Amino acid sequence: MAVSTSKFNYIDCDPDLCIGCQICEYVCSYTKNGEYNTYHSRIRTVRVDEVLITAIACRTCENAPCVISCPQKALSQDPETGTIRLEATKCDGCAWCIDACDFGAISMNHEARLVEICDQCENEEDGPQCVLWCPKEALALTTPEQRAQKSRRELIKQEVIGPK
Amino acid sequence: MDNIQVLIEFTGISRMLTEKMEYQLSLAEGAGIMDVVRAIGRKFPLLVGEVIEKDGETLIPTNLFSVNGKQILNEKQLHYQPKDGDRLILLSLLAGG
Amino acid sequence: MFGYSGKILHIDLIEQKTWVEGKTEDWYKIWIGGVSMATRLCWENITPGCDPYSPENPVCFANGIFAGTPVPVGGKYGLASKSPMTGFIGDSLSGSWFSIALKRASWDGVVIHGTSEEWVYIFIDDERVEFRDASKLMGLGTFAAEEAIRDELADDQVRSATIGPAGENMVRFANVTNDGRQAGRTGHGSVWASKKLKAVSVRGTKGITVADPETLNKLSFDITKAAQGPHTSKYRLLGTVTNVLNMNKLGLLPTRNYQEGVFEDAEMVSGEFLHEHNKVKTIACAQCPIACEQMSMVKTGPWAGAMTGIEYECLFANSSNLGINDINAAIKLIEIADQGGMDAMSMGITLSWAMESFEKGVLTKEDFKCEKHPDGLELTFGNGMAAVATAEMIRDQVAVGKLLSQGTKRASETIDKERGTKSYQWAMHSKGMETAGYEARGLKTFSLGSAVGTRGPCHNRTAAYDPDIKGVVDRFTVDDTRGELARSTEEYAAVYDTLPLCKFIRRCFTGKADRAGAWPMIAKLINATTGWNYEYDDIDLIGERAFTIKKAFNIREGWKRTDDTLPYRWMNEPMTKGPSAGHFTSDEELEYMKDLYYKAKGWNNDGMIPKEKLKELGMPDVAEQIGV
Numbered sequence: 028m029a030v031s032t033s034k035f036n037y038i039d040c041d042p043d044l045c046i047g048c049q050i051c052e053y054v055c056s057y058t059k060n061g062e063y064n065t066y067h068s069r070i071r072t073v074r075v076d077e078v079l080i081t082a083i084a085c086r087t088c089e090n091a092p093c094v095i096s097c098p099q100k101a102l103s104q105d106p107e108t109g110t111i112r113l114e115a116t117k118c119d120g121c122a123w124c125i126d127a128c129d130f131g132a133i134s135m136n137h138e139a140r141l142v143e144i145c146d147q148c149e150n151e152e153d154g155p156q157c158v159l160w161c162p163k164e165a166l167a168l169t170t171p172e173q174r175a176q177k178s179r180r181e182l183i184k185q186e187v188i189g190p191k
Numbered sequence: 192m193d194n195i196q197v198l199i200e201f202t203g204i205s206r207m208l209t210e211k212m213e214y215q216l217s218l219a220e221g222a223g224i225m226d227v228v229r230a231i232g233r234k235f236p237l238l239v240g241e242v243i244e245k246d247g248e249t250l251i252p253t254n255l256f257s258v259n260g261k262q263i264l265n266e267k268q269l270h271y272q273p274k275d276g277d278r279l280i281l282l283s284l285l286a287g288g
Numbered sequence: 289m290f291g292y293s294g295k296i297l298h299i300d301l302i303e304q305k306t307w308v309e310g311k312t313e314d315w316y317k318i319w320i321g322g323v324s325m326a327t328r329l330c331w332e333n334i335t336p337g338c339d340p341y342s343p344e345n346p347v348c349f350a351n352g353i354f355a356g357t358p359v360p361v362g363g364k365y366g367l368a369s370k371s372p373m374t375g376f377i378g379d380s381l382s383g384s385w386f387s388i389a390l391k392r393a394s395w396d397g398v399v400i401h402g403t404s405e406e407w408v409y410i411f412i413d414d415e416r417v418e419f420r421d422a423s424k425l426m427g428l429g430t431f432a433a434e435e436a437i438r439d440e441l442a443d444d445q446v447r448s449a450t451i452g453p454a455g456e457n458m459v460r461f462a463n464v465t466n467d468g469r470q471a472g473r474t475g476h477g478s479v480w481a482s483k484k485l486k487a488v489s490v491r492g493t494k495g496i497t498v499a500d501p502e503t504l505n506k507l508s509f510d511i512t513k514a515a516q517g518p519h520t521s522k523y524r525l526l527g528t529v530t531n532v533l534n535m536n537k538l539g540l541l542p543t544r545n546y547q548e549g550v551f552e553d554a555e556m557v558s559g560e561f562l563h564e565h566n567k568v569k570t571i572a573c574a575q576c577p578i579a580c581e582q583m584s585m586v587k588t589g590p591w592a593g594a595m596t597g598i599e600y601e602c603l604f605a606n607s608s609n610l611g612i613n614d615i616n617a618a619i620k621l622i623e624i625a626d627q628g629g630m631d632a633m634s635m636g637i638t639l640s641w642a643m644e645s646f647e648k649g650v651l652t653k654e655d656f657k658c659e660k661h662p663d664g665l666e667l668t669f670g671n672g673m674a675a676v677a678t679a680e681m682i683r684d685q686v687a688v689g690k691l692l693s694q695g696t697k698r699a700s701e702t703i704d705k706e707r708g709t710k711s712y713q714w715a716m717h718s719k720g721m722e723t724a725g726y727e728a729r730g731l732k733t734f735s736l737g738s739a740v741g742t743r744g745p746c747h748n749r750t751a752a753y754d755p756d757i758k759g760v761v762d763r764f765t766v767d768d769t770r771g772e773l774a775r776s777t778e779e780y781a782a783v784y785d786t787l788p789l790c791k792f793i794r795r796c797f798t799g800k801a802d803r804a805g806a807w808p809m810i811a812k813l814i815n816a817t818t819g820w821n822y823e824y825d826d827i828d829l830i831g832e833r834a835f836t837i838k839k840a841f842n843i844r845e846g847w848k849r850t851d852d853t854l855p856y857r858w859m860n861e862p863m864t865k866g867p868s869a870g871h872f873t874s875d876e877e878l879e880y881m882k883d884l885y886y887k888a889k890g891w892n893n894d895g896m897i898p899k900e901k902l903k904e905l906g907m908p909d910v911a912e913q914i915g916v
Contacts (some may be wrong), residue, residue, distance in 0.1 A: 046570065046571050046572035046576075046579040047571055047572055047574070048572040048573070048574060048575060048576050048577055048579070049385075049574050049575065050358055050360075050512065050575065050577060053356070053357065053358045053575075054358060054505075056495065057358075057501065057505065060495065061495075061497070061501075062495025062496060062497050063356050063357050063358065063495060063496040063497075063498075064392060064493075064494065064495035064496065065388075065392075065445065066392075066445065066493050067495065073444070077431075077468060077571065077583055077595070077597075078568050078569040078571065078583050078595075080571065159509075160358070160509060160512065162512050162513075162515060162516055162577030162578075162579075163516075163577075163579070200537070202530070202533040202534060202537065202560070203522055203526055203530040203533065203534070203559070203560070204521050204522055204525060204526065204530075206560055207525060207526070207560070207563070240518065241518050241521055242518075251518050252795070252799075252800075252801075253758075253795075255758065255759075257537060257538060259867060260537050260538050260539055260866065260867030260868075261538075261867045261868075262759060263538075263757060263758055263759035264759065265758050265759045265760065268759065280537045282534045282537065282538075283521075283522040283526075283530055283534070284534060284757060284758065285522050285523065285528065285530060285531065285534075285792075
């Protein structure tokens with residue numbers, strides 16, 4: 028059961044703008060792991076069919092199921108930002124959190140036997156790298172309310188001014 | 192000095208931005224291509240930055256005029272003076288795929 | 289070594305075994321990747337003189353130097369075999385994920401030898417290779433096969449290059465498809481089918497590292513942003529289909545089997561029209577920030593729901609070239625080609641040959657009789673329904689589809705022999721491969737480039753239409769600059785085809801797309817990836833080497849100067865309508881231009897390559913075998 032009624036920021040992708048280029052995945056894996064490898068990206072593009080494309084990263088759920096599910100209590104959630112934190116020494120790579128996440132936003136690093144979750148590049152000066160790089164500006168660090176506001180404004184513009 | 196009439200035909204990007212297929216332009220005789228560019232840039236400001244350079248006087252490469260489908264006016268032929276009745280076709284040239 | 293793993297994977301379909309060949313950094317410095325490396329691998333592994341459908345014709349993949357890095361539009365690979373259409377090198381490029389997966393599986397190239405006893409598909413799982421039973425995939429379209437393999441192997445990240453039913457049925461111009469893109473021309477699909485190879489699938493889980501990631505990221509970031517500006521607007525907003533009106537206005541849009549260069553209904557099959565009425569979304573290949581693929585859909589009528597990516601070359605071949613003004617028919621035809629796995633260009637131009645043949649009484653209604661069409665068909669210009677039905681017959685090798693599936697050269701030769709006709713006069717091919725979407729009768733330099741093309745009359749390889757269309761030279765006449773021009777444009781294009789990098793990025797480095805504007809940035813990108821010290825001249829050499837190995841391959845397979853020719857129509861019949869009417873390329877003009885071209889290339893007048901030149905270019909073994 029999906030529980031992202033998040034009041035926190037998360038990386039959101041607009042499927043109307045996403046072209047599926049995967050540059051976000053290269054840049055994420057490079058920033059976090061020092062190599063270009065989509066298996067080690069914390070944001071993942073997905074194409075349902077040729078034209079339905081989007082990207083998914085951690086949705087900073089309230090009462091995050093991943094945190095609740097971890098038998099080793101290796102995951103915790105920052106009360107201010109909502110980002111999920113991993114205590115690497117406690118994680119044994121059991122993958123229960125991957126099961127618990129309805130968004131498929133957690134992945135396993137098999138070499139390190141640790142899970143990887145988007146932390147919105149909190150350690151990068153210029154913020155989330157994927158957002159910076161996305162050629163179509165399809166990605167944004169946003170809350171659900173801000174996302175909804177944006178959609179409403181776009182709709183009004185289209186209705187009143189006409190489609191672009 | 193008499194005025195001459197030329198027909199600007201829009202294709203590709205220029206057509207999308209102007210939402211017109213063609214446009215009748217009145218020019219002073221002896222006007223050159225840069226005058227044409229200036230005139231349509233003023234009439235259709237959306238073209239500036241996409242098809243016309245920000246200076247409003249030249250076309251962004253690889254947008255080019257073809258005169259009546261025959262001659263293409265590249266940067267070496269900007270001195271061309273349109274004649275009355277010329278069709279100036281604004282093309283966005285690109286490699287096919 | 290950065291940028292390369294140093295390993296080529298060899299696969300033998302006969303004994304189902306594999307081995308690894310190590311290559312040195314010096315070898316990669318010469319061959320780089322893409323069409324050049326793929327041709328070189330073919331040169332090294334083929335039995336010269338073999339039948340393209342024999343076990344001795346290898347399937348050679350060459351990866352891209354930038355695949356899997358953030359370098360924009362670097363996710364491409366080259367594919368080469370001896371072409372069953374021309375008997376010469378069949379080198380193709382394709383974009384998107386397959387190249388990246390292969391790179392992450394740590395392979396610079398793959399060579400597939402022999403012929404399998406049963407239909408198989410190969411799964412390259414990092415360093416492990418599996419030969420898998422393909423019986424459940426048989427008959428599946430290209431996209432469906434990819435999905436089925438993904439399901440079977442239960443991993444989204446598995447990428448596959450597949451052949452479709454057209455390939456399985458040995459349609460001579462069948463292609464190889466991956467991730468919605470195609471290694472489209474020269475007939476790879478039928479070569480794979482002759483080997484009973486349905487697909488090659490890859491999963492690569494390793495990371496890619498480069499020599500100087502900070503620099504590479506910075507350069508890539510800047511190019512990515514530049515790729516959103518006016519230097520790519522035409523690709524992003526309308527796609528390559530913008531060329532329909534461009535060519536029509538110049539009188540160069542092939543119409544009704546290249547009878548004319550102006551189509552009265554061009555507006556109805558233009559990119560602008562497609563954008564208004566049929567576009568669903570623009571999508572991108574993997575690693576591309578431009579996004580030029582215009583996914584378009586038929587919304588009403590008998591083919592409602594048909595959707596595929598539309599490019600200029602497929603569009604002209606299946607609309608104006610067929611006298612068809614119904615965009616829906618064109619989309620449907622291209623979808624048949626894409627799903628069925630055949631080259632939409634060769635298919636369209638073979639259909640137009642068939643239409644002209646029908647109208648001239650060379651083919652009759654009866655030729656089209658089959659179960660689905662017991663009364664046959666009237667394949668006249670403009671008849672969308674009949675064209676769609678015939679395209680399906682080609683794919684399925686039914687009735688006259690069998691003849692047409694062999695392409696215009698063989699179809700016209702067969703029919704002319706059987707029926708005493710002269711249909712060769714309207715068969716639009718050179719060396720056995722069909723022509724491209726530019727009326728060469730109004731483009732003299734392009735005529736030369738088409739005639740001397742190593743894989744046939746390919747617009748992409750020669751790029752010689754550029755000086756003609758841009759008015760750098762008079763496109764209707766011939767002069768002594770044309771040889772050098774054709775050399776220059778083809779070697780420029782070859783650099784992009786070898787790295788590979790998609791040519792659409794060429795203006796995004798500095799705003800100027802010429803060598804001075806592009807080579808310095810390309811050198812920086814190569815150096816940041818590999819740690820080499822490449823400079824301007826080294827980049828130039830990339831292009832020269834690519835064309836040289838292709839020519840050498842052809843010479844070894846029996847190429848002669850007389851093979852460099854043009855279709856009968858382009859050499860004998862002028863167009864009568866539009867701004868380019870009244871011209872064609874005479875024998876005399878062509879021979880004169882060929883003299884100039886061979887000279888500009890540093891070859892002798894027979895088009896043979898001097899030993900010294902080959903040694904200079906770093907290919908002493910080639911010098912030994914075919915140098916003069």
